[in-house]
Amino acid sequence: MVVLNRIYTRTGDAGDTALGTGERRPKNDLRVEAYGTVDETNAAIGIARLSTGQDEALDAMLARIQNDLFDLGADLCTPDTGEKLAYEPLRIIQSQVERLEREIDELNASLTPLRSFVLPGGSAAAAALHLARTISRRAERLMVALSRTEGEIVSAPALQYVNRLSDFLFVASRFANLKAGGDVLWTPGKNR
Secondary structure: OOOOOOOOOOOOOOOEEEOOOOOEEEOOOHHHHHHHHHHHHHHHHHHHHHHHOOOHHHHHHHHHHHHHHHHHHHHHOOOOOOOOOOOOOOOOOHHHHHHHHHHHHHHHOOOOOOOOOEEOOOOHHHHHHHHHHHHHHHHHHHHHHHHOOOOOOOOHHHHHHHHHHHHHHHHHHHHHHHOOOOOEEOOOOOOO
């Protein structure tokens, strides 16, 4: 159970923060950067939902993803060191990845195949979803870098989830544009 009755603690004033294990790390540590960028992705999805709320099915998918992103942040802020903790750490599990894949397929079923790259834009919802997609890609890059750092572990389901998330957000942006007149397609060399 999370209890937040005091927001400022002053414990980070020197530029470090506590992980879920109690270990302190600099705020620019790669692990902290990774879960901070997952949090940024979540905030961007929150903004996107302001424009997608009229589509209840899409909004419900995005709400589930926002909750999953807190799970992912909890996973990342509690490194798997192999040591026994006083609690069972929250981890992303395969069923969360599989749900995301099903929802990608569900949204994609109504879309026509692409014949060009898509420019971020069209409707407000699509533009916001594209922004969330690019932030999630940055989170993925940081998580991959973390996973390739000696002594650091990032689980396969966590990496799969963040990879599928950017796919979901891309398809969701196309889905949002479907109801608003279609995608904005890239025209190579158009302004030469």
